Amino acid sequence: MFRNGLSGLFLSLFALGFALLGTAQRADAQVLFGSVSGTVTDQSGAGVPKTHVTLINKATSIQREADTDESGHYTITDMPPGNYDLKVTASGFKPLTQTNLTVAANTVMNGDAKLQVGAVSEQVTVEAATLTLQTEKTDVHTELTEKAILDMPLNQYRNYQTLINLVPGATPGVFQNAIADTPERALSTNINGTNRNNNNTRVDGATDVFVWLPHHAVYVPPAETIQEVNISTNNFDPEQGMTGGAAITVITKSGSNQLHGVSFAYHQDQALRARQFFETAAVSPRKGKSILNDLGGTLGGPIKKDKLFFFGSYDGTFERDNRAAGGGLQTLPTAALRAGDFTGILGNYVCSDGSTSATPCASPFFVTDTNNVVQQDRVGMIFDPSTGAANGTGRKQFAGNKLPGIDSIAAKILALIPSVPAGAPETSNFFSSATQSLNRNNFDGKVDWNRTSKHAIFAKYSAMKSVFTGQPSLGKVIGDCNCDGGLGNFHSLVQLVTVGHTLTLSPTLVVDGNVGFTRMSEYGQTPDFGTNIGSSVLGIPGTNNGSDLRDSGIPYFNVSGYADLGNPEGWNPAFRNDWSFTSNHNVRWSHDKHQVSAGTDIIHHHLNHWQPELGSGPRGEFDFGGGVTALNCPAGTIGCPTTGGAPAPNQFNAWAQFLLGLADGMGRSEQFIKATAKEWQFGFFVGDRYRVSNKLTATLGLRYEYYPLMTRDGAFQFDRLDFTSLNVLLGGIGGNPSHLGVTTSKKLFAPRIGLAYQFNDKTVVRSGFGITVDPLPLARPLRGFYPLTVGSNFAGTTSFSSAGSLSTGIPSICCPNINSGTIPLPPQALERSVGPGELKRGYIESWNLVVERKLPSNFLVSLGYVGTQTVHQFGDLDLNSSLPGTGASGQPYNKPQFGNRTASTLFWQGFMSANYHALQVSVNRQFSHGLMVKGAYTYSKAIDWTDDDGWAGLTWNDPNILRRNRAQAGFNTPQIFQLAYVYELPVGEGKSWANGGGAATKILSNWQVSGIFSAIHGQPFTLLASGASLNAKFQTQTPDQVGPVRKIGGVGAGSQNQPFYDPSAFAAVTRPGTGPNPYGNVGRNTLFGPGSVNMDFSLFRTFKVTERLGLQFRADGANFFNSPHFNNPNRNFTSANFMHITTAKNDERQFRFGLRLAF
Template sequence: MYRCFTGLRVALLSLICACALLAQRDLSTLAGTITDSSGGAVANASVTITEVATGQVYTILTNSLGEFVRPALKPSTYMVSVTAPGFKKSEQKDVLLTAGERTGITITLTVGDINQTVEVAASAPLLQTESTQIGADLNTKMVTDVPLGGTRNLTYLARLSPGVVPAEQGARDSANGGFSANGVRSNGQNNFLLNGVDNNINTIDFLNQTAYAIAPSIDAISEISIQTNGYSAEYGRAAGGVINVTLKSGTNQLHGSLFEYLQNRDLDANTWTNNRAGQPRGPFRQNQFGAAAGGPIKKNKLFMFGNYQGTRIADSGGSVPNLGYSSYTTLPTAAMKAGNFSSILGPSYTGTDVNGNPITIGKGMIYDPSSTTYQTNSAGFQIPVSRTPFPGNIIPTSRMDPAWSKIMALYPNPNQAILTGNQPTNDYYYNTAGGLTTDQGDGRVDYRLSDKDSLFGSLSWSNTSKTDGAPLPGALDDTGFNGAGEIDLSRNAQISYTRVWSPTLVTESRVGFTRLVTSRIGANPGTDLFTQFGIGGYDPTTATANNGGLPQIGFSNGYPTVGAVDWVPTKEYNNVWDLVQNVAISKGAHAYKFGVEFRSVKFPFFQVPDPHGNLGFSSNETAFPSGNGASNGSSISSLTGDAMASALLGVLDSGNISTTNFVSSQKVAYAGYAQDDWKVNSRLTLNLGVRYELWSPIGEQFGRQANFEVQSNTLFIPQGNNCNAALPPNFGALFPTVTVDRCHVSNYLTPWDKFDFGPRVGIAYRLANKTVVRIGYGIFYGGEENQGGSPNRGEGVPFNETVNMTRYQGNSTFVGVGQSQCFNCDFFPNGFAGGYPASPFTLNAGVSMRGVQLDFRNPLVHKWNIVIQRELPGDMALEVGYEGNHQAHQVILWNSDPYPNLGTFNTAISGANLQEIQPACSTCQSIGNGLSMTSSFGYGNYAAGSVKLEKRFSRGVQFLASYVWSHTLADSGTPLSGSSNLSPISQTNYGTAYSSAAWDIRHSFTTSFNYELPFGRGKQFGSSMSRVADMIVGGWQANGILTLRTGQPLTVAGASCHGVWNRCLPDYAAGYTGNGNTPPPGGRTPNEYFDTSAYVVAYSNQAAGIATGGDVGLQSMTGPPTETLDFSLFKRIQVKERFSLQFRAEAINMTNFAVLSAPDVSLGDSKALGGNGNFGVITSGVTGTERHIQFSLRLIF
């Protein structure tokens, strides 16, 4: 196998080196038909194609059918002139070609003297008669003039294309324009191209929160092409959308601009979240400034274009995602910090203890863990049975842990009223201060060496640094993973050489390189707070070298996680070499394209799950430890205890810490394709193609990854210098039946998927002169998606290990086989004695396992479409279409442990109860600390009907409007998102998770427009007015984007889950006849978005408090909609002939429609079940969606 692939690589690379071929993904093709006045073909007519901006000329002759095809033309505006004996010369001006498209024109010659010229007023053809691709092409005016909020990110413009909707909530790139195209996942399944060269990010987790490396300044963009379906075989890599950005080129005249954009809080609306809390808007200021210029170095030969843009943001008002933000959290009251928990005491309930004895407990009662009594259960373990409450619910000062008392002193007091009974809930409101600094630029040089040879090169760069304040002060930190200080350094460079061998043969060679270096460092780097606060048991070297701060400390009862961030410090790289080379041949009615592509992708990273330890405090330690149920239907232990009380006593519930590891991941891709665009006759064009793609699995340069394959029960450690890496000492004891296979498999761990052939078929048929029908079908492949650190095979045993400790709590808690089983262990503040896996706890430590399906297949999507397009008066075209797809071999990340969280268990879940939950249970042994498995058995479907109305720019107006009804179904979510692990209701039947996809948006309407008001000199009204009057009345332009969308699906989560699987769904209440989208009796409000009375816990054994999956389906509810109007008004003042000033006023979400976050869908948060009362409540708006007013001044020359 290795020799076979080596030979294939050599052959493909030899082909690349031997040929000077053509990469046309950012180029255009012009196809034409020349006829006489009777419609007859004019053969051997001479066609001259002239680029208006640079004067470059291309000539070609028509064939016997009067047709010509000229490939490899730069996207631009052209003049086409035709001469033939016996006919007048015909000139068609303003022929617009867009990137990656085949444009067809028809020119009719008039009989007469060849020295006479007939000018034809032309524009880009309204009908698409030469190809079947679906999408949108945004010209320079649309790109630069429509109002864009935030930092004017170009990817938001993709949503103007029908079928493109925002990525699912929680997707890593959702805050920076991430999107789903025609129902295909967002992360990693869209293909971003810059001048036709790879511009994608391959880092494991989109640490920079984008799927692209470079987003050029809007002022540097010539056009954006968005393709979502029906694209030709020359496009591959991903199955979603293709977004091709073309940089501006220099022309024979010097053109450019200077600009400044300004936003601040004085004119912006307050956030919905602030208004809800009665808080004023926090400070906010954004400046974006820069310059762009292009022109000739040598006229008609050598041209240049360059730009610079700087962005500066200071935000503590929640205007920019993942910078400053505002929200609520729950903090202990001043009395609680002093040990007085009397305020949380609630009603008394009766129940029985584990032995059936009657007991009475008070809600919120704090029990003394040192008073615990024990008995031996059927598994032979000592379990706690009873405890004595603290008198008055007050913990004596003498019992408070000194280390935690120091930490507790850092907590600020609540600044909000208690919202839920006596339990503190969302009692602290905060604004964090964040900042962003970006410097970026683009440069492009075009050089016409001769009439047959041309060259261009470009370099784009971007440097960004972000900071974010913490909700809580000092060492409490609590910034979260997205809040850690971040630096992103991006580069994209490319060079292209084009050779015109003849009018029918054009070749080009192109090489591109894309690089990203991104890193995050948490708060308090290099500060040893372990020693300062008296927390022991950790290797002191982990508290230095950018790994400072407290360990991460988590709580139950709704208290926020504090301390340093997990997975930080981190540093990730993205290095991609892209060689894309093809040849284009025109022969008769056929336009052939052939090509190969090679990509080398390296994405090493340093990212540790728990680099400075992770501690967990729970209410378990201060709760009544046992009981089968209380009189209100809840479990005894869930009504008592408090995590902050446990922390004050220094009684830790769990903890872990990880070793460090640098993973040098890499993969390669080869592709080849053939495409034939065949103009069968004047009405029918066929687009026929096939593409073959060969992706390698993810490898590790030095063999530092392993694969635990469940079905064969084998741990594969690959060839290389690390194939004899030592396993944890307890590995054999934990996994006595596991086989360890060393030094045999390759660094890729799994076989290559060698069967990725993708046919593409398109039919374009002109029913009449103004109507065309297009039908397309194709198979599109994507590589293994970005998944994050957890499933990465380099983050598992034996190259990364995690020491775990869990306190054994009794019949309501499962204890994994690999975890310590003790109650009186003094974990805090002593921590992990000895620190890392050399510690005595190693023999009782869980082992993190990683695996990938041995027969892993690359994701593929079958796509089809049928579109009818009709030309309308007024330079308009109407499209009505149907698009569909079937998604197969989609990546699923899941815990393939057949019995997660089951290890040693007690009688409460044994026997009949256990069989009811998992009939297939035999040994019921857990796989240590869980198994993150990457599989490819996910699937989905998409169906949509669309209507698009487009008006090309004429008489001062252009617009693009579309409506789409669609439905996307899937059995799994996008990796790196909140739904990436849509865990199965049954591990043995994953298909039960098939439902509306998390990114499904049923109805979507968007329209964008530019309207030059018809007043002023040279306009319809006032064309002869004075210059002074024109400075007041003329030069006005209105622009806008209107967006109307329904919300994304939501799943109501059960109140509690048994632990055999990761999800439990509730039941509908008895007698309820509605569904998830039935509004509550009083109508939808933020305080009750849905009918919360419709849901109850689904019990298989209510007496034992065991919950299982109910009858409420996945994704059964639709979240809040989006209705926004972004509007801008321009005033242009002509200063001199070549200079003008433009003033812009832009309002993003002009009507200030409240774009709300999803409501709380966790049944466990309902008041009736002792939760915080937020079930069904919307507590925040979507960051950055409140109205923003932006002013700009531009000097244009």
């Protein structure tokens, strides 16, 4: 799997490293467990052989023992995370006890001990170091401790994933999908330039992934239940696979010999939050309701002392939120536009050379109106599609720029649309308000059993049950969900079960393993569910299936430049039942200088869906882009402006097109067969951590992974498109083989190699290289296209022609007959398929070179170069796209033998690549002497072809310019700085100041502050323009850059506000598609949006009620300084708000108060 270009630097690096061989240290790289490894020396530094070492868990009394070898070295593996005492005894030396040695998952803790000569009765007790150098492992990882999770500010849902922002190489976590999809509100992030669905989260060993949306964890353990989180991001240990971005291991709490419990309640509401930047008093006199309560408790303790323990928790989240849809104003038509009167939007005059002027041109470009009056063309003119040619040439302007009439069905829809206030501007003129609600209940239970001194077993069960409701933003005409996603009512149940054990067969041989199961069951329906509004109320043919209630509701009317009208959620309703099974088993053997490990890692995913979301959804969709009421008069054509051509279509053309009822695109989806997918993922590994000397450790490992082809339940086992005949083949039917000639690689070997060299007790240098395999479940890209789901898409022959009207409706596609095993693909059915031969699964090469240094005051700083390269990244190529200037007639499958197919036809394969290079710095200080610090800085660049390899379409499908897609990734964030802290104020009892007793001491004692400061560079975006002159199907039009791009930095819509970038630097492309550079000269992701600065701050005090009982009062301030965090500017050149920022993130300042009672 190595590539030719990979090797020079890293082979040289490792050759240099091995030339230094002379010393190395111990090893263990478990995921659920940790290890302690060290050398016992006398005061001269010589190793002490045959020393007895005992590691005792302070909470459960579980203990492990080992003896040092001839060099004085020992290793104790497979220890559950927690605090331990390390006891060391040797003949002729004083017994030594190190207290509070913290063992963390997937880490090797330093257990070095220096003995003093003396009698056995002379006990020596020391405190273990709070932070030690990473001298044993060569991966790049970050640990989140229980204290960090509980004391640092978390987001509104108190999600531990908030702190993944503190991991070097991580882009800021975001809520990627609707609450309806992810009621746990899992965060999505890109790690080290890899795609977001390359991350792999496991909770107590169980795979924690939403099969359909694999960039999300399906279960998010509540903060109060988490003991620690380990996040490995580069050069993983051989035990860790099925991941490419981050391997995230969550260890939840267990009971102990002492009864412990917590009860808590947190509250925030609209009175405690600032206004969102665009939520001004003028447009919203009262702040919308915004209430979130989080309450619950935990209890853990012994069932039988030293043997059997329990831990349980409940966490309830209850939210009512009524804020702006999308974080800002929406655009609806003014009264004049509702009446079809476009006189008020006429703009500059168009000159014969293509320029525009505020006054009539000396050399004008003339057009004729429907009264045959010749006049100078102006920006904003509306043209009659019934005049001229079908391709938009020769059209006449509507006389007076007024429509003579409005389509009867459009009038019915118009009656459902709210009116804007009198005198409102043409854009960003309507502030909507509706409420979302979430009721979520999390239950967790865990039992730990020390069956014998050598055998420990645990079992865990977690469940989340939720109900979410999202109200529409535009009332009767529905519109966007005025919420974080999901129109209607959604019921979800998530369950996670895992059982694991550790068996010590001898001091040098340990086995461990676990099996896990996760399941998500969900069903949801929209607010228009139950009534066939499209067909029965509005009278639009082909919009609802009267025999299936799940297809009921109102269609989506997509008018370019305006708020969504109708129901825009084509993915909704949804009925899902997905689950995953995990089985991991490992053996570890310590011998001399070697720590050998081997094991298996098996995952099974199963998807079951009824969700006809492909294309336009079950109610149908009508698109109004504006070309149908625009004039096609490209530059270079006789009688047209010599440069630029006639003005490109804009939002007013789109609105006029809607009023006429003429759609340039339409479609509908219907599911005939339940979408299912079953797939296995197998991993096998062997590794050796070789202690070459006391200074040098070499890590060698090899994984082998196998990903068999997914299969389906039901009548056929697999399906794919024959791209030659356009027949869909069904595996196992009609004599077809089950796999249909599709194979997967059996050569996915993934080597891991690393070196760690400790120069002294303060400095270590680490370097490593490894390969991991993209774990993307194929259920994501291949879930349910034809014949499972029919997603139709009908479009006009050119960008200026209509595909049909509201009155004629959407043509139907009949149900498929699968009995023969070979069925023709309907010409308008959307399709994505693999081809015959090997399906190339991507893999990620990762490498690092890191210097780590221990600084005074217990700080640990690391500085490193981290790189990744993705090979065979998955993606789509639309084989039915056309070249510029050829329109629908140029589509390869638009021929009689293929039924004149014009729909998208996607070929899915691993044919792309990506790379990432970064300087990464981390600063850590474990909590000691009242202070914890955790910081990260990343300076990086990520390049790819497309950003999401689960549903990954290219910007340009033209085979002549495919490499134009290669550009900086949409998630590329060149600089990220994050700094978090927890600080006990040095005042009050036992502190430096105000410690003399009295009222001041009582008032000022036990206060702490914590915070997270972030400064983040903006992310790039791609400009869009009208594709009318391009006339190419399934391609992207960008504008031309005609001048230097000047950043103005303005915020707000309309001419009264400055744009973010100077829009005059760009011009529409109106030259013919056959002309030079027809796509525009602006590439993909060429401009950056605004960056952000943020401070989250917490203040809390613990009141000592009794010796064991403490009550904590807490105040959290998210975005404490209320810094507005703006979204990228409007990128559509045809919009009146082009380059204006009109929306901001819904993360204005929000205070939260809480009480936490703990014993």
